Amino acid sequence: MGNKIVVPFGSQHIALPEPVSFLFDTKNEIITNVKVDVGYVHRGIEKAAITKFEFTNVSYLLTRICGFCSITHAGGYHHGIEKLLDVEAPKRAEYIRLIITELDRIHSHLLANAHVAEVAGYENLFMQGVKDREIVMDLLENITGNRIQYDIYTIGGVRRDISKETAEYIKKQLLKLKDKVLKVYDFYDTDYTFGLKTKGISYISLDDAKKYNVVGPIARASGLATDARAEFDYLPYDEVGFEIQTRTEGDVWARNIVRQMEVIHSIDLILRAIDNLPEGDIKVKYKGRPKGETFVRVEAPRGECFYYLKGNGTKVLERVRVRVPTYSNIPILKELFVGEKYSDAQPIVLSFDPCMSCTAR
Amino acid sequence: MVKMFIESFKNLFSKPETVKYPFEPFPEPEGFRGTILYNEELCIFCDKCENVCPPGAILFEIVDIETNKREYNYNPYLCIYCGACVDVCPKADEGCLTQANTRTKPLGEEVVKDKKLGYLMNRITNPKEVEKAWSELEIRAKESREKYAEYKKQQRMKKRAQAQTKKENS
Amino acid sequence: MINPNVEIFETTLEKVVEDIKNWYDYKKYHYVTINGVDEGGKLRIDWIFADYNEKNKMYVFRVTDVSFDTLIPSIANIIPSAWMAEWELRDMFDVEVENTQKGIFIKDPNIVAPLRKDK
Numbered sequence: 126m127g128n129k130i131v132v133p134f135g136s137q138h139i140a141l142p143e144p145v146s147f148l149f150d151t152k153n154e155i156i157t158n159v160k161v162d163v164g165y166v167h168r169g170i171e172k173a174a175i176t177k178f179e180f181t182n183v184s185y186l187l188t189r190i191c192g193f194c195s196i197t198h199a200g201g202y203h204h205g206i207e208k209l210l211d212v213e214a215p216k217r218a219e220y221i222r223l224i225i226t227e228l229d230r231i232h233s234h235l236l237a238n239a240h241v242a243e244v245a246g247y248e249n250l251f252m253q254g255v256k257d258r259e260i261v262m263d264l265l266e267n268i269t270g271n272r273i274q275y276d277i278y279t280i281g282g283v284r285r286d287i288s289k290e291t292a293e294y295i296k297k298q299l300l301k302l303k304d305k306v307l308k309v310y311d312f313y314d315t316d317y318t319f320g321l322k323t324k325g326i327s328y329i330s331l332d333d334a335k336k337y338n339v340v341g342p343i344a345r346a347s348g349l350a351t352d353a354r355a356e357f358d359y360l361p362y363d364e365v366g367f368e369i370q371t372r373t374e375g376d377v378w379a380r381n382i383v384r385q386m387e388v389i390h391s392i393d394l395i396l397r398a399i400d401n402l403p404e405g406d407i408k409v410k411y412k413g414r415p416k417g418e419t420f421v422r423v424e425a426p427r428g429e430c431f432y433y434l435k436g437n438g439t440k441v442l443e444r445v446r447v448r449v450p451t452y453s454n455i456p457i458l459k460e461l462f463v464g465e466k467y468s469d470a471q472p473i474v475l476s477f478d479p480c481m482s483c484t485a486r
Numbered sequence: 487m488v489k490m491f492i493e494s495f496k497n498l499f500s501k502p503e504t505v506k507y508p509f510e511p512f513p514e515p516e517g518f519r520g521t522i523l524y525n526e527e528l529c530i531f532c533d534k535c536e537n538v539c540p541p542g543a544i545l546f547e548i549v550d551i552e553t554n555k556r557e558y559n560y561n562p563y564l565c566i567y568c569g570a571c572v573d574v575c576p577k578a579d580e581g582c583l584t585q586a587n588t589r590t591k592p593l594g595e596e597v598v599k600d601k602k603l604g605y606l607m608n609r610i611t612n613p614k615e616v617e618k619a620w621s622e623l624e625i626r627a628k629e630s631r632e633k634y635a636e637y638k639k640q641q642r643m644k645k646r647a648q649a650q651t652k653k654e655n656s
Numbered sequence: 657m658i659n660p661n662v663e664i665f666e667t668t669l670e671k672v673v674e675d676i677k678n679w680y681d682y683k684k685y686h687y688v689t690i691n692g693v694d695e696g697g698k699l700r701i702d703w704i705f706a707d708y709n710e711k712n713k714m715y716v717f718r719v720t721d722v723s724f725d726t727l728i729p730s731i732a733n734i735i736p737s738a739w740m741a742e743w744e745l746r747d748m749f750d751v752e753v754e755n756t757q758k759g760i761f762i763k764d765p766n767i768v769a770p771l772r773k774d775k
Contacts, residue, residue: 164761172770178540185540185568256503263515270519276568284573285517337737338687351686351708358712420662420714422706431688431704448689456737485761
């Protein structure tokens with residue numbers, strides 16, 4: 126029997142990509158109690174959105190909440206504001222939005238998986254993952270003009286069109302990417318030592334996932350088929366044949382596999398969207414000022430992202446509420462640590478793919 | 487085992503995946519969102535770009551109140567390169583405000599000089615002064631607006647007074 | 657684009673916990689978040705839920721005209737993941753919520769209730 130030792134994990138830690146602090150009470154390396162602090166990077170974005178910016182400009186602020194989910198925040202905001210202004214984006218714009226959103230999901234998932242591999246002790250696998258991710262980043266840079274902050278959304282459409290040559294280029298690169306991803310997928314799936322480090326760690330049952338309202342790949346790895354892409358109408362996912370990807374194991378390994386499956390599915394979705402890209406305008410004009418309130422749910426790479434917008438007929442909105450996926454996954458993460466070994470804490474945190482700059486806003 | 491050796495042998499002689507950037511050029515792709523360039527001759531001084539800029543990296547300072555002469559100032563180190571100003575510019579097609587597809591050089595030993603970057607950047611020589619000069623300019627630009635509004639008001643008052651005296655005389 | 661099919665249940669602060677307890681079924685519904693809106697000196701609180709099975713369906717329990725010095729009941733006993741939103745509500749509007757602490761997002765003691773319009 127050992128003594129109780131308090132081990133701090135974060136806010137600065139070699140395995141953590143972003144500042145979050147956990148205080149573990151440990152007994153013989155087993156964690157017995159957890160304290161969590163998530164608010165290190167609070168920047169008052171909700172306040173700035175309703176005081177300093179007009180509704181046409183809020184999007185540039187909101188996309189800078191977080192690099193990975195920048196397109197999701199733009200999506201959540203624009204789908205909401207378009208309802209308040211009563212405009213509808215043309216079909217071609219919707220498809221371009223879908224393509225960018227899915228490309229963003231691919232690069233986020235690839236990095237998340239690579240990160241888990243790294244902290245589980247596979248630095249080479251991390252490099253493989255990040256190498257593949259570069260293909261997607263180049264594609265995004267080609268289409269939107271920037272690697273992280275795409276700013277492609279605008280009220281009533283998109284700002285840039287996809288030309289025929291670019292479409293061909295995307296198709297070629299994605300087929301190349303699919304081969305590479307399948308190779309890495311094989312490794313995640315079958316490698317024995319990777320399995321030892323990840324299988325059975327931090328198990329979430331289906332019942333727990335529902336009780337704690339878990340979202341995103343973490344929920345889908347536990348067999349809970351929840352996905353805002355299927356549960357909410359915001360982009361033409363039905364038309365390109367979207368299906369929810371689930372596993373039932375509910376551990377770190379299953380989360381990685383779900384993400385990898387989603388990457389492959391996203392590639393398929395983009396290829397179908399490019400083949401069926403409708404002709405027409407990419408932008409429509411809008412009139413008036415936002416009035417009323419609306420609720421929007423969109424699917425970020427990490428899970429469901431919720432937006433609440435309220436306008437009062439002036440240029441500045443009255444309330445902007447952002448609830449990001451990590452925000453609703455932190456409660457279960459806190460519970461999960463209890464009973465696990467301290468050495469497994471890193472893969473557990475990173476399998477959740479936490480995004481603190483989203484959570485604290 | 488043999489397979490592994492073949493693989494590692496291949497890797498020894500294959501090309502590196504990374505770009506050796508400082509030693510090799512690493513060009514931006516076409517359509518990259520880079521520096522905002524301005525052409526004063528075409529500008530109609532509508533102030534739309536100043537109003538739309540999310541971080542406030544474009545400022546017009548009124549230097550001569552009587553003729554309403556304005557100077558365009560741009561801070562490439564505050565800019566977020568979203569391109570909203572180019573979208574909103576009514577003369578963008580003619581090349582008044584354009585977005586280049588190259589990056590701005592980082593703020594190192596010297597300040598980048600280019601006539602298209604606006605007045606402030608061309609006046610500063612020490613890179614450490616950029617931030618201070620910009621915050622001073624923000625205050626100055628605001629004051630110049632207020633002064634101009636005051637001047638306009640006085641002009642209107644004068645005109646009205648003149649009109650009234652004319653009426654009384656006649 | 658279809659507007660979400662939002663069903664709003666108007667209720668009072670005394671009854672809201674019981675209402676949610678009677679209605680909520682974790683197998684069918686999905687708790688989203690708690691949202692506060694300052695409506696000119698009075699607070700409006702929404703408890704927002706979504707449906708797993710029905711597309712575009714959302715449920716909102718709404719309490720209006722809450723003054724800033726009343727104690728707001730906690731639903732963390734019914735929905736264990738709700739504590740974060742309750743702590744945030746306390747930070748952002750400086751209202752008392754049951755079983756919460758200050759300082760999850762705002763560490764600076766000089767900043768009080770940033771989302772209130774009167775402060």
